[in-house]
Amino acid sequence: DAKTTQPPSMDCAEGRAANLPCNHSTISGNEYVYWYRQIHSQGPQYIIHGLKNNETNEMASLIITEDRKSSTLILPHATLRDTAVYYCIVRVAIGQAGTALIFGKGTTLSVSS
Amino acid sequence: DGGITQSPKYLFRKEGQNVTLSCEQNLNHDAMYWYRQDPGQGLRLIYYSQIVNDFQKGDIAEGYSVSREKKESFPLTVTSAQKNPTAFYLCASSPNGGPYEQYFGPGTRLTVT
Numbered sequence: 685d686a687k688t689t690q691p692p693s694m695d696c697a698e699g700r701a702a703n704l705p706c707n708h709s710t711i712s713g714n715e716y717v718y719w720y721r722q723i724h725s726q727g728p729q730y731i732i733h734g735l736k737n738n739e740t741n742e743m744a745s746l747i748i749t750e751d752r753k754s755s756t757l758i759l760p761h762a763t764l765r766d767t768a769v770y771y772c773i774v775r776v777a778i779g780q781a782g783t784a785l786i787f788g789k790g791t792t793l794s795v796s797s
Numbered sequence: 798d799g800g801i802t803q804s805p806k807y808l809f810r811k812e813g814q815n816v817t818l819s820c821e822q823n824l825n826h827d828a829m830y831w832y833r834q835d836p837g838q839g840l841r842l843i844y845y846s847q848i849v850n851d852f853q854k855g856d857i858a859e860g861y862s863v864s865r866e867k868k869e870s871f872p873l874t875v876t877s878a879q880k881n882p883t884a885f886y887l888c889a890s891s892p893n894g895g896p897y898e899q900y901f902g903p904g905t906r907l908t909v910t
Binding site for chain 1: 845
């Protein structure tokens with residue numbers, strides 16, 4: 685089962701910031717939070733990941749609360765091309781040295797003009 | 798260009814036939830994964846491989862088989878034992894160990910009638 689909880693859908697006006705929340709209250713101390721997005725009928729695209737510090741890259745910013753039980757993905761200036769399903773994922777250990785991504789249903793972000 | 802290729806993009810088969818989906822990567826990644834996605838759902842892990850000649854079952858391995866004879870290739874066979882094979886299949890790869898992101902292929906949409 686997914687270890688994260690996200691709202692099923694959100695709307696955002698083009699040019700405004702999109703703030704996507706995620707709850708991961710059972711996260712362990714060494715588990716990272718990952719964000720991916722999936723545009724219809726394509727493979728998921730990596731956005732960003734973090735452990736406990738806030739992170740920023742050319743696509744987005746990730747804000748993780750101090751207790752690490754929740755995080756927010758911020759798209760600073762949403763465009764129509766940002767319309768997608770956004771997945772918040774806690775990477776879990778599998779096997780002796782591997783990890784896998786456990787996907788939930790994600791948040792469908794709709795950006796409109 | 799480095800990346801993951803899956804072929805074909807669309808595949809149609811008759812019920813009772815086995816079908817093999819191709820996944821190739823030239824990223825020099827050790828780990829490879831197969832996921833299944835049904836409409837409106839997140840991704841579910843079918844099989845994964847952390848090293849050549851070794852692979853492990855994921856959450857929904859029944860009715861599927863894989864092989865990992867080469868680092869670059871991780872084909873998935875959907876057997877006639879899979880009761881609901883119609884789905885979108887995604888292959889991914891990542892370096893082993895560490896908090897690395899997974900890179901996804903474009904997916905293969907399989908329809909069995």
